[in-house]
Amino acid sequence: xVPAFITSLQQAVPGTTLxxxxxxxxxxxxxxxxxxxxxxxxxxxxxxxxxxxxxTATDWPPRAERFDVIYCLYSTRHRxxxxxxxxxxxxxxxxxxxxxxxxxxxxxxxxxDMFGVEFTGHPDRRRILMPDxxxxxxxxxxxxxxxxxxxxxxxxxxxxxxxxxxEEADIE
Amino acid sequence: xxxxxxxxHGAMFDTSELVINMGPQHPSTHGVLRVILRLDGxxxxxxxxxxxxxxxxxEKLSENRNWTQIILLTDRMDYVAAATSNLGYCETVEKLxxxxxxxxxRYIRTILCELxxxxxxxxxxxxxxxxxxxMTVFLYAFRERELILDLFEEFCGARLxxxxxxxxxxxxxIPPGWDKKVLEFCKIMDGKIDEYETxxxxxxxWLERTKGIGVIGGPEATALGMCGPTLRxxxxxxxxxxxxxxxxxxxxxxxxxxxxxxxxxxxxxxRMEEFRQSLRxxxxxxxxxxxxxxxxKVPRLIKPAAGETYHAIESPKGELGYFIVSDxxxxxxxRFRVRPPSFCNLQALPRLVRGHxxxxxxxxxxxxxxxxxxxxx
Numbered sequence: 235x236v237p238a239f240i241t242s243l244q245q246a247v248p249g250t251t252l253x254x255x256x257x258x259x260x261x262x263x264x265x266x267x268x269x270x271x272x273x274x275x276x277x278x279x280x281x282x283x284x285x286x287x288x289x290t291a292t293d294w295p296p297r298a299e300r301f302d303v304i305y306c307l308y309s310t311r312h313r314x315x316x317x318x319x320x321x322x323x324x325x326x327x328x329x330x331x332x333x334x335x336x337x338x339x340x341x342x343x344x345x346x347d348m349f350g351v352e353f354t355g356h357p358d359r360r361r362i363l364m365p366d367x368x369x370x371x372x373x374x375x376x377x378x379x380x381x382x383x384x385x386x387x388x389x390x391x392x393x394x395x396x397x398x399x400x401e402e403a404d405i406e
Numbered sequence: 407x408x409x410x411x412x413x414x415h416g417a418m419f420d421t422s423e424l425v426i427n428m429g430p431q432h433p434s435t436h437g438v439l440r441v442i443l444r445l446d447g448x449x450x451x452x453x454x455x456x457x458x459x460x461x462x463x464x465e466k467l468s469e470n471r472n473w474t475q476i477i478l479l480t481d482r483m484d485y486v487a488a489a490t491s492n493l494g495y496c497e498t499v500e501k502l503x504x505x506x507x508x509x510x511x512r513y514i515r516t517i518l519c520e521l522x523x524x525x526x527x528x529x530x531x532x533x534x535x536x537x538x539x540x541m542t543v544f545l546y547a548f549r550e551r552e553l554i555l556d557l558f559e560e561f562c563g564a565r566l567x568x569x570x571x572x573x574x575x576x577x578x579x580i581p582p583g584w585d586k587k588v589l590e591f592c593k594i595m596d597g598k599i600d601e602y603e604t605x606x607x608x609x610x611x612w613l614e615r616t617k618g619i620g621v622i623g624g625p626e627a628t629a630l631g632m633c634g635p636t637l638r639x640x641x642x643x644x645x646x647x648x649x650x651x652x653x654x655x656x657x658x659x660x661x662x663x664x665x666x667x668x669x670x671x672x673x674x675x676x677r678m679e680e681f682r683q684s685l686r687x688x689x690x691x692x693x694x695x696x697x698x699x700x701x702x703k704v705p706r707l708i709k710p711a712a713g714e715t716y717h718a719i720e721s722p723k724g725e726l727g728y729f730i731v732s733d734x735x736x737x738x739x740x741r742f743r744v745r746p747p748s749f750c751n752l753q754a755l756p757r758l759v760r761g762h763x764x765x766x767x768x769x770x771x772x773x774x775x776x777x778x779x780x781x782x783x
Contacts, residue, residue, distance in 0.1 A: 255713045256501060285628050285644075287718065288727055288745040306716050306729065306745070310628055310642060313649045317716065337631025340753045348465075363458040363782060372466055379470050 239281030239316070246278075247271045260317040265328055268320050272334040275307060275318065283307035283316065286331075289341035291349045293375045299323045301351055305331070322351060330356040348373035423451060430459050434537045434768040437778030441755070441767065448763050453756040460782035468742035473499055473573060473708040476742065481567035483744065484780040486529050489522040489558075490721040491780075492571040497652055498717040498728040499573045500702075502710035510698040511575040512654040516691045517588060518561070518570060519653065519719075520684040524595065525554040526722035527677050527684075531602055534674070534772035538615050543605050550598050553591055560584060573708060575701035585692045592685050592692075599681045606674070616671040620758035620770045623668055630757065631750040634724025635680060636774050639665035639673035646720035653719075657694075658687045670773040677775075709737055716745075723747040723775055744783060748776040 236252070240261060244250045249264045250271070263271040275283045288306035299321040308315050322328050330353040331338045342353045343362040350371035353359060361368060370377055429440040438459035444451040464483060468476045480491040493515055500507060507515075532547035555565045560581055562570045570577065606612045622632075627640040637644055645662040647655045663679035665672030712734030718727035724747030731741035751774045758770050 256504070256715050258715055284625070286631055287725065288716065288729060288743070290729055290743045290745075292714075292731055292741040304729065306727065310644055315716070335631065336626075336629045337750060337753065340749065341631075363461045365458070372463060377466075379466065 239278060242278055243274055246274045260319055262319045265320050265322050269329045269331060272331045276334055282309045282311045285310055286335035286337040289338050291345045291351055295375055301349055327352040327354045329354055332356060435771060436776055439778055450759045450762055453759050455755055458782055460778050464783040465742050469739055472737045478569045481569055483783055484777045485566060486777055487522045487526040487722045488568045489518045489570050493519055494719040494726045494728050496571045496573050498730050501715050501717050502732055505574050505702050507575055507702050508699045509696045511700045513691050513695050514576055514580060516654040517688055520688045521554050523684045523722045524681060525551050527681055530775045537768045537772045543602055550595060574704035579700050585695060588692050592689055595685055603678060615769055616674060617669060619670040619766050621669045630754045632754050633747050633750055635676045636673055636751050639676045640668035641666055646718050646725055658690050660687050670769055673773050721747055746780045748780045752776050752781055
């Protein structure tokens with residue numbers, strides 16, 4: 235049984251697909267219609283998703299649209315949840331939803347900081363957890379878990395040997 | 407030649423704004439939070455929050471550890487309420503695995519989480535009052551917090567980072583006589599809450615410092631993503647324990663206290679009432695503790711099928727959510743995301759401090775009850 239807010243969203247935003255897993259509904263919305271869909275979910279009386287619980291992303295290389303941006307929404311009136319998902323490519327900017335839920339401000343900053351997804355129309359697009367001059371986006375799957383550490387500074391030859399040993403172990 | 411006093415224009419009544427830096431090393435920022443304040447005299451015009459000093463990359467680390475190893479990483483997020491962080495993670499994985507948890511385990515989890523809520527609120531009331539200048543409450547509250555830490559030490563051997571839950575249940579059953587000690591603690595705590603209230607609730611200085619400070623309305627607080635007692639102080643009856651029951655909360659009777667004015671004082675009153683409601687839940691759960699196993703049918707190798715889920719619980723700070731993606735191939739999560747309640751509450755700080763005096767900034771940071779370990783992860 236598809237909830238009423240999803241059927242009305244499918245009528246309002248063409249190209250919306252949906253999935254159900256473990257009792258959670260997820261709607262997948264085209265990236266060009268993200269603000270439209272967000273406004274519809276917030277304002278339509280059968281949905282009334284006035285609370286943006288969480289906004290995050292997942293990285294799926296080597297897919298062309300490598301990022302999923304996920305909005306976990308909740309309605310304080312109807313006490314139900316839905317997840318909205320948008321697929322974006324690496325350098326594809328996505329419209330910000332800070333105008334819909336003010337909560338999205340810092341959450342979008344964190345997605346930008348960790349994944350490098352650009353949000354257009356964001357009032358304050360800076361890094362949030364990492365230092366301002368940080369290179370790279372730590373939560374991407376191609377970002378290494380460990381850096382060279384102090385060994386590189388103290389003894390570069392040992393570090394090179396260690397790295398080679400690890401690479402060989404990985405191949406095996 | 408007669409000497410005339412000279413006037414230097416602009417020096418005495420300089421109206422330019424002053425930018426001052428508060429933190430990251432400041433006793434009232436509860437950790438390493440840095441707030442850049444723009445002041446007009448003593449009034450705050452704007453505030454900018456800088457964080458990340460405690461960022462340890464727990465999300466990234468968790469994506470490279472197996473499912474059981476992550477439990478102890480969750481301890482290190484909200485380190486004054488580790489048991490609730492454990493519970494949130496374990497329940498999310500149980501949801502992914504579609505695992506049934508025995509009733510006894512769910513009851514013990516409820517007791518642990520409510521004890522944790524009291525411990526966390528004790529720390530909050532102590533430090534919040536000390537920030538405002540009431541030193542005594544801090545000493546009183548820490549005295550009772552110590553009793554809870556002793557109970558936790560007896561249960562799992564640790565006093566701060568408990569690692570007290572396992573996927574599918576608990577690491578061990580409660581030690582003999584532990585439930586009696588919990589009930590004894592409830593009896594002691596009853597009188598102590600009244601003691602804190604005697605010191606603060608009708609205290610004139612306390613009222614002056616908290617009433618009408620940082621007022622925020624219900625709809626605005628909801629849109630800002632505030633959660634927990636901070637949101638309930640604004641009159642929104644949102645409590646994950648009631649709205650989406652987990653553990654054994656569906657079998658417990660308790661009320662959700664809400665405020666009316668949405669100021670620092672109402673947030674204080676809400677948390678004081680939560681102390682009492684937590685004691686009520688602990689009593690019900692301890693007295694009705696069922697017999698039975700404490701671990702469900704957990705597979706030898708934890709490897710959930712490919713899929714994703716979001717599950718939220720009510721931590722002492724608010725809605726603590728976990729969004730976990732499993733790819734079904736490896737023994738670690740593909741994506742591990744925490745929705746930290748402190749982070750979302752802290753977002754409201756610039757909005758709350760605007761227009762107030764610089765001394766109120768300290769009161770407001772205390773009022774939203776943040777733990778930087780969770781904000782920065």
